[in-house]
Amino acid sequence: MTLTATNDRNTVSDVQPTPGTGAAGLVAREVCAWFSGRLVLEGVTLAMPRSTVTALIGPSGCGKSTFLRILNRMHELVPGAQLAGSVELDGTDIYAGRLRATDTRRNIGMVFQKPNPFPAMSIYDNVLSGLKFSRISVSDRDALVEVSLTKAGLWNEVKNRMRELGGALSGGQQQRLCIARALAVEPRVLLMDEPCSALDPTSTARIEQTIADIADEVTVVIVTHNMQQAQRVSDVCAFFLAAENEPGRIIEAGPTDVIFGSPTDERTSDYVHGRFG
Amino acid sequence: MTTLAPTSSSTAAPPLPPTPRRIGAPLRPRDFGWADAGILAASLLSSFLLVWVVFYQVTLLSGIFGFLLCWYAAFLALYWVVTTQVVDRQAATDRTATVVVVTGAFLVLGIVAFIVGWVTWKGVGHLHTNLFVKDMSHFVPADRNVLHQIGVLHAIVGTVEQVGIAAAIGVPVAVTTAVFLNEVGGRGTRIVRTVVTAMSGLPSIVAGVFVYSILVETSVSRYSGFLASLALFILILPSVTRTTEEVLRIVPGGLREASLALGASEFRTVWSVVLPTARSGMITASLLGIAIAVGETAPLIFTSFGNNNMNVNPFHGAQAALPLVLYDFVRQPQGALIDLAYATAFILLALVLILFVLARVLGRQRSTSGALRARLRSVLRPSARSGGSENPSPVGGRAGRPPLEILTVSPNPKEPLLP
């Protein structure tokens, strides 16, 4: 990894950040990203207001996933990955050293494209895994599991099979289990990278319902290739585009109905109407 | 070619049942019919008779081994010559090559079956309860009734203790090394991997003399079971490390990401997600390492040394072990001792076999998701990789090898394209 340790860690790491609760706003400023020295994302500035659903759209390879992973410090896990710019969680720069990467990630949860429940853990343990990892104790685990699974719209389907392994569920159920797992640590922001791309329409509808239900408590940022889905679930929309051999940029961002109804940029209009990409 | 509609041949031949044809079933090529089997059998028989006459009647040789060898050579030559009369040269060469390959493989299977069967057959008859409850403190080599006075309990205890301690040190160290190689990474992985690989070829006797050179010379008690454990540890470490690393490699990277995205630390990710996911594979790796350690003799000569009396303390004084006792019996082949040797060999082999079977069974069980299990299986039994049936998904795993799709065309060029 290219991350280099600086020796001021003792002075700051003792400062225990006190993340608030409830949905938080995210602001990315002038974010740039490199993979092995190749610039793939340039000057991305985007506000993702508290308790809204932000959709990131754009053709394949324009850097949406990269941007999303920068928002919760997953980007730096890729060998050879570098970045510049800042990301603020309710005004605190997550890269400025006040928050640890692990704390950041607990506050900013993530759901991946491919459902990835922990195969060696039961459904129950999967939901509680985040708490276990962070050594957070809760008074009523069962209640938390039920609440998280209910929020994710999975409770009724699995309430009688809590002890089964996470891998024993269908793909759509697994994805909702991953959402429940992410919600159980009560993140303030939830990042979702094409969460429905591996799922059937019914499961997709359920997850969209889940997103609508949780939007009050947690800010959602979702990457999607499905224009209808972006229109259905999001309040704010950002259109990414990378010209050939150039890094990805945000072409246009704004309220979803504006982006889809009357975009100012021709490329946005072409893309949302399916004329390219 | 594989989807030929049977309807086209319906007028000429009875309709084929709608079962899928077995493709690439090598022992049953399509054009290998009764006539070919007849040639095979005839070649076998005539070469047998020929060699029997020459071998036993003309040259007056003895020994089944030489006979089999000559028979085989004569058979191959005869078979090739006869098949060239029926099919073309290339096909004849192909068939002869098939015979060579098949006999080579069955020779190995045969030897393993021979050894296991022979030891069992010879050993079971001499099993005696005394073996499991007595030691050799009343051992008088010249005594004909030796079987009723001595046992190998002291050796069983020694082996269990020595191998147990070796595994208790070796498995955690091996897993930690594998975690370093696959999860932590960074500087030094290459050289450590190279050294671990090189160490897996270390002769076991060298491990023994090494431990002797550092410890026996200096320590108060010259020999002990613990020193044997150290030597066995050196032998277990590389193999368990390498297999564990292979298993860790197939844990999908997505699981690590999911764990980190939940705010888990790296240690938590490894401890709570990666290792449990790889658990069954690691158990297999460890049990295989232990199974091999159980049978190691050479390093024990220099470390636990052997002892006719029971010594339950692995940290003090010479201690017996099953392979050592067996080695002693084999070197002093006097009547009854041979029987003891067979019985001991059976106990030792049974122990190895149990560990071996256990390793296979546990490796198959209770893992994880289907895809992961398939990949795990293909790592533990690498050739399953070439079988298209368990096509692992290329998720995660840094050096994930491309799954191979074995040939789906019929390998037989002579088969007509249309009936």
Place this chain on the structure above:
Amino acid sequence: MAIATETVGPGRAPLTPATIRNDRRKGDRVFRGFARGTGYATLVLLFLIGLFLFIEGWPAIHVAGWHFFTTSGFQTIGKTKHFGVEASLYGTVVVALVALAVGTPVAIATALFLTEYAPRRLRPFMIAVVDLAAAIPSVIYGLWAIYELQPNVVGISGWMSRHLSWIPIFKVATPQVNASLFIAGLVVGIMIVPIIASVTREVFSLTPPGEKEGALALGATRSAMIRRVVLPFGRGGMISAVMLGMGRALGETIAVVIILSESFFISPHILQSGGTTVAQLIAVHFGQGGRLGTQALLFAGLVLFAVTLAINLAASAIVSRSRSGAGVDL
């Protein structure tokens, strides 16, 4: 701080990556350090093996000088000291060569069978059996060899010595043909088959299916396809598998001790009774010969260690450089 946000003016992207502060928790740094330390410990272990054998064995070289390598025998007590590993090294090499001559063809046939011929359902079982062959203790191989293999082999040994004696290595000076380097090599050859077979099988299974299909599509028979595609592809892997097997053969102790009757006489007649290997020398004479004897044996152990290490390192270098070996760990 770490990210140079101050330098970011609006509209002007900073085109240098920022340094991200490494903010691992203490626990994680301890964990990484511990794992790394454990990994490095194996390096230290290998180094220590060489070092201790050298330190403890050196006094013997001090006495014998380089004659250690040109003397055969183990006379370390008394006035005339006469010890060295010449005959032992010779015997070690002969046993290993015989073992390779016997084991390699069988192992490669087995590997080909397992990858190209075996019915898919039988394959896992057969692989398990071959793996089991590697787990059978060498003392049991020895026991089997002396009671079952040797009695059946001496016949062919005797026959070869009578009828093929125009080939120098098959000549015998004494009529005894048991307990010979040849029979020891035969046993060791059987023992190294699973090792060579498992590495070659792995390499063969990596042959690109496209190339195999290409050959078959041109009308090649299966054996022609193997000869033109699989074997050339797997050549590097086969070479290193053979070297790996040779490393094992050089170090095999117990089975050799059981079969071979010790003799320090260097003779090219491998069929005739008697011989010695380095490992046998160490195992048989351990505890005899006083302090000097022990030192001589430890130095012999160092020689064995150095030779096998060199061979194993060369084997892994060959396999990792060959086309087929890119994904194979030895």
